[in-house]
Amino acid sequence: MIYRWTQELIPTLREVPGEAEIPSHQWMLRAGLIRKLGAGLYTFLPMGLRALHKVERIVREEMDRAGALEVLMPALQPPEIWQQSGRYKAAADVLFKVEDRAGREWLLGPTHEEVITSLVANEINSYRQLPRNFYQIQVKFRDEIRPRFGLMRAKEFIMKDAYSFDATDEGATLSYQKMYAAYSRIFKRCGLNTIIVEADTGVMGGKFSHEFMVPAETGENEVAYTENGKYAANLEKANSRGPAIPTPDKTTGPAPEKFATPGVTTIDDLSAAPHNVPAHGQVKTLVFIVEDKTVIALLRGDDQLNEAKFAAAAGSTIFRPATSEECFSALGAHPGSLGAVNVKGLTVIADEQLRNARGMVTGANEDGFHVRHVDAERDLAITKWHDLRTVRADELSVENGEPLKIRRAIEVGHVFKLGTKYSEALNARFLDQDGHQQPCIMGCYGIGVTRTLQAVIEQSWDANGIIWPVSVAPVEVQAMAINAQSAESVALVERMAKELSDANISVLIDDRDERAGVKFKDADFVGAPIRLSVGERSLAKGAVEIKVRRTGEVEQTPIAEAVERIKALLAAQWETVKAE
RNA sequence: CGGGGCGUGGCUCAGCCUGGUAGAGCGCCAGCUUUGGGAGCUGGAUGUCGUGAGUUCAAAUCUCACCGCCCCGACCA
Numbered sequence: 001m002i003y004r005w006t007q008e009l010i011p012t013l014r015e016v017p018g019e020a021e022i023p024s025h026q027w028m029l030r031a032g033l034i035r036k037l038g039a040g041l042y043t044f045l046p047m048g049l050r051a052l053h054k055v056e057r058i059v060r061e062e063m064d065r066a067g068a069l070e071v072l073m074p075a076l077q078p079p080e081i082w083q084q085s086g087r088y089k090a091a092a093d094v095l096f097k098v099e100d101r102a103g104r105e106w107l108l109g110p111t112h113e114e115v116i117t118s119l120v121a122n123e124i125n126s127y128r129q130l131p132r133n134f135y136q137i138q139v140k141f142r143d144e145i146r147p148r149f150g151l152m153r154a155k156e157f158i159m160k161d162a163y164s165f166d167a168t169d170e171g172a173t174l175s176y177q178k179m180y181a182a183y184s185r186i187f188k189r190c191g192l193n194t195i196i197v198e199a200d201t202g203v204m205g206g207k208f209s210h211e212f213m214v215p216a217e218t219g220e221n222e223v224a225y226t227e228n229g230k231y232a233a234n235l236e237k238a239n240s241r242g243p244a245i246p247t248p249d250k251t252t253g254p255a256p257e258k259f260a261t262p263g264v265t266t267i268d269d270l271s272a273a274p275h276n277v278p279a280h281g282q283v284k285t286l287v288f289i290v291e292d293k294t295v296i297a298l299l300r301g302d303d304q305l306n307e308a309k310f311a312a313a314a315g316s317t318i319f320r321p322a323t324s325e326e327c328f329s330a331l332g333a334h335p336g337s338l339g340a341v342n343v344k345g346l347t348v349i350a351d352e353q354l355r356n357a358r359g360m361v362t363g364a365n366e367d368g369f370h371v372r373h374v375d376a377e378r379d380l381a382i383t384k385w386h387d388l389r390t391v392r393a394d395e396l397s398v399e400n401g402e403p404l405k406i407r408r409a410i411e412v413g414h415v416f417k418l419g420t421k422y423s424e425a426l427n428a429r430f431l432d433q434d435g436h437q438q439p440c441i442m443g444c445y446g447i448g449v450t451r452t453l454q455a456v457i458e459q460s461w462d463a464n465g466i467i468w469p470v471s472v473a474p475v476e477v478q479a480m481a482i483n484a485q486s487a488e489s490v491a492l493v494e495r496m497a498k499e500l501s502d503a504n505i506s507v508l509i510d511d512r513d514e515r516a517g518v519k520f521k522d523a524d525f526v527g528a529p530i531r532l533s534v535g536e537r538s539l540a541k542g543a544v545e546i547k548v549r550r551t552g553e554v555e556q557t558p559i560a561e562a563v564e565r566i567k568a569l570l571a572a573q574w575e576t577v578k579a580e
Numbered sequence: 581c582g583g584g585g586c587g588u589g590g591c592u593c594a595g596c597c598u599g600g601u602a603g604a605g606c607g608c609c610a611g612c613u614u615u616g617g618g619a620g621c622u623g624g625a626u627g628u629c630g631u632g633a634g635u636u637c638a639a640a641u642c643u644c645a646c647c648g649c650c651c652c653g654a655c656c657a
Contacts, residue, residue, distance in 0.1 A: 014606065014618065015592045019650065039649065094655070111657090145581075145655060152657095159657055211657095220656085307654080320654090411657065448657025482616055517617040524617090535616055545616090 002501045003475060005510045009045055011035075012522050022218040024458035025150035027466050031525045033474075040147025040155035047526065048453075050474035050506075052158070055453050056137055058189045058471065059160045062579075066182040068133040068162050073115045075139055077107045081114040085425045090317070094142045108141035113422045113444060116163045120440060121428040127167040130430060130440065131175055135162035137449060149218065151454040152410065160447040165423070165440040167430060172441035176417045179445040183212055183413045185579035186447065190456055191469025195409060197223045198233040200308040209416040212447075213409035214455040223409050224391055226402035236308035239387055240395035240404055245280045247300060247357045256341055256371045256379050258364050265336025267301045270361065270370065278302075283354065283362035283374065285338040287322040287330060290314045290347075294322065294330045296340055298350040298380065300357070303389040313349045313386035331365045339363035341371055343381040350376065351388040412452045418442040466527030467550050470573040476500075477566060478528040480510040480519050482535035489534045492544070492559065496532065499563045505570065524549070529573055530566055 010032040019036065020026040028034045033048030044052055060070065082088035082095075096108040109115065116134055124130065140159045147155050164175035180196075187194045192214050199211040211234055213223050224238035225231060233239075264270050267284060270277045282301030287294060288310070295314050297305055311317045324334050330346065331338055339362035340348050354360075357376040364371045374380065393406045420439040423429065429437045453472065460467045470476060479497050481489035490511075497507040508528060510519045516535070523531050531547040538545050543556040548569060557565045 011590090013591065018586085018592070021651070036649095140657080142656070146651095146653085148651090153655090154657095157657070161657085317655095414657065446657050451657055485615090515615055515617085515619065517615095517619085520617045522618085533616080537616070 001475075001506045002497050003046075003506070003508045005508065005512050008047070008508075010047055010522075010526065011045070012525050020150065022149050022152075022458065023461055024218075024454045025152070027457055027461055027525070027527075028150055028454060031466055031527065034150065036150075040144060040153070042151060042154065047474040051468070051472050052450065052453050054472040054474070055190060055449055055456075056158075056160075059137065059186055059447060059449060062182045062186045062189070063135050063160070063162060065185075066133070066178045068135045068164075068179075068182075070136060071116075071119075071134050072136050072138060073109075073112050073119075075109050075141065077109045077112075077115060079105050079107055081118055081426065082107060085114050085117075085422055087114070094144070096141045096143050110140055110142045111159075111446070112136070112138075112161055113163065113418075113442075114426060117422045117426040117428045117442070120165055120423075121426055124165065124428070124430055124440070127430050127432050127438075130165055130167040131171050133162055133164040133175060133179075133443075135160060135445075148220070149454075151450040153220070154450065157451065158449040160449055162445040164443040164445070165428065166443075167432065167438065167440070169441055172417060172419075172443055176415060176443045179415050179443065180210060183415060183445070183447065187212055187214075187412065187452075188579045189471055189577050190452060191471055191577045192412070192452070192456060192459060194412070195223055195225060195232050197225070198237050199414065200234060200236045200312070209414060211411050212413035212415075214412055214459060215407055215409045216455070216458045217408055218458060219408040219410040221409050221411050222406055224393075224404045224406050226397050226400060226404060228400070228402055230400050230402070231397045231404075235390060235406065236306060238391045238404070239398055240391040241398055241401070242353060243280070243300070243303070243389075243392070243395060245302070247353055248281050248359045249356045250359050254373075256374050258366075258369050258371050260368060261337075261370045262368045264368075264370070265334075271301075275361075275370075277361045277372075281360055283339065283357070283360045283376065283380070285340055285363055287327045287335075287338065288314070288319045289322050289326065290316050290319040294326070294346055295319070296343065296346055296348045297388055298340055298348060298354060298376075298382070299388055300351065300353050303351060303353065305388055306390040309386065309388050310349070313384065313388060314347070333363060333365045333367050337363040337365065337367045337369060339365050339371060339374075340380045340382070341365070341374060342379075346381070347384065348380065348382050349384045349386050349388065350380065350382040352385055353389060354380075354382075355385065410451065410455045410458065411448075412455050413445075413447040415445045416443060418444050461527075464521075464524035466525065468527045468529060469577050470529045470570055471577040473527070473529055475506045475508040475526075475528050476570055477505060477507045477530045477532055478510060478523045478526060479507050479532040480523070480534070482516045482519075482533055484511065484513040486536055489536065489539060492534050492539070493532070496534075496544070496563055500566060503563075503567060505567070530569055532562070532566065 012032050013030040017029045034042045094110050098106050137160045166172040195213045197211050199209045222235040267279050271279050279302035284299045284301045286297040354376040360374040361372045362374050394403045423439040428440045432438050479493050481493045500507050533545045544562045546557050547554045
């Protein structure tokens with residue numbers, strides 16, 4: 001295919017648009033790939049769409065290869081199936097709701113477990129029809145609290161979602177593994193480096209899951225991993241052998257003792273003079289309203305609560321910190337003086353690090369007072385122990401004792417082994433060999449296609465623009481006659497573009513009558529892997545100029561060899577994005 | 581939703597504090613000169629100064645409300 005700049009819409013921007021914070025977002029705008037309609041809403045311009053289609057094609061090829069079946073489900077969904085699954089309420093804050101002319105409510109689908117499970121409930125009846133895996137590439141709608149960073153977190157985005165249905169647990173695990181392998185191939189083919197991490201299952205429910213993470217400073221997630229690659233987990237899920245400083249465990253006294261701490265309301269206040277209680281010798285008391293119950297979380301003073309772990313421990317994702325007044329009415333003191341000594345009738349969840357903690361200091365539930373000589377197991381009204389803390393860098397991995405590293409990353413894919421949550425709720429059952437009704441065992445698998453595209457850019461750019469991996473580049477070659485008035489140059493560019501195009505290589509000809517500098521700058525922005533320029537200087541020597549965008553290397557190549565040379569350079573780049 | 585910031589030609593921004601003719605650079609159009617890494621000169625077009633109210637002789641500028649956008653937090657592909 002040959003595209004011509006003057007026939008396209010490639011509105012490059014000289015200056016950095018004020019709305020864009022991170023490099024990939026800036027480059028998508030500056031290279032003329034997308035334009036914003038509103039927060040979290042983007043139009044793909046022709047070049048951006050071409051790149052998006054490349055990603056989609058890779059996804060399709062790999063899903064098909066893994067035996068998944070492509071379907072297309074409606075974005076508009078009836079609320080009833082969401083009520084059946086229980087997510088009408090659980091996912092209420094991301095659901096876009098619309099009304100038809102009769103005032104009936106509809107949902108703009110944020111995901112499609114309910115729809116596919118309803119379909120399977122109707123169409124699959126026997127173990128002979130299993131396993132099956134259905135996927136689609138489709139637009140999703142989520143009422144994000146805060147859309148961000150262009151396509152990274154949008155209100156409307158394109159997702160590949162797949163759902164597997166199995167008759168047996170082993171089968172479901174196998175389906176999961178196939179998707180895991182397919183995802184690894186997909187991201188590799190997109191030219192992305194990914195870290196695969198253990199993940200929290202969150203609102204999706206389910207048994208276990210992995211996330212595919214693209215390491216990037218601008219990522220919204222944090223992952224903990226060991227350098228040897230043997231352990232990697234989302235920070236929400238990660239655990240360790242515990243903090244470097246052990247928890248005090250000396251027996252300290254017969255009974256807790258109240259002491260005055262006027263003006264002390266933070267861990268830091270208490271660790272400073274005159275009290276000098278180190279943070280790891282304090283018990284931090286956090287009060288949450290979970291659905292409508294008051295729940296207390298206890299942690300060592302120097303630990304941070306991990307909200308995903310707390311949600312798992314509390315059995316609900318619907319919670320918020322209690323207000324100062326709510327703390328007062330529940331415990332009799334305001335935040336800063338809270339504790340769980342002698343608390344009655346409340347759920348108190350304590351972090352495992354407090355198990356053998358003795359001689360601790362915590363709030364006295366009386367403003368201006370704390371309690372010392374507290375032995376967690378003896379004195380605190382703990383109703384449940386759970387891992388609640390967020391791990392820190394350099395702590396040792398539980399599995400292999402290696403120190404943990406923590407870095408930021410972009411989540412581009414997520415695979416879940418779901419179990420029977422949805423199949424039971426929506427009645428997706430099959431008759432097994434023995435004639436018994438069984439719920440299908442499900443898995444679900446998502447790739448943020450638009451996010452993946454932006455992640456590719458986030459991982460591959462330089463000061464001059466995008467550096468596309470050949471597999472997702474909107475065009476493989478950008479060609480130009482340096483002097484657009486030179487009929488000889490123009491004719492040669494056209495001839496070579498034709499030859500490349502005939503060899504199934506896409507070419508963008510910059511046919512503008514612009515000065516060379518303008519066209520060079522834009523070529524770097526747009527980021528095609530190979531730039532071919534024909535100028536009168538090199539032409540006089542019977543050569544053309546070939547530049548490899550990624551390395552910046554420029555070579556003068558005899559006219560007769562140029563097309564073959566470009567093919568070879570591209571072939572070398574294709575080698576780097578091969579799966580396996 | 582809590583906290584912070586910002587809305588002025590297509591883009592980047594100045595002007596606002598201290599009210600008095602709406603500006604610059606880039607881009608766009610025309611012409612001439614230029615022509616291998618964002619050219620120069622000349623001329624030109626383009627603004628409900630986010631919206632609405634208020635104060636005032638007078639509002640881009642002060643006040644209030646609303647809307648939109650961006651950043652930090654919770655959510656997620």
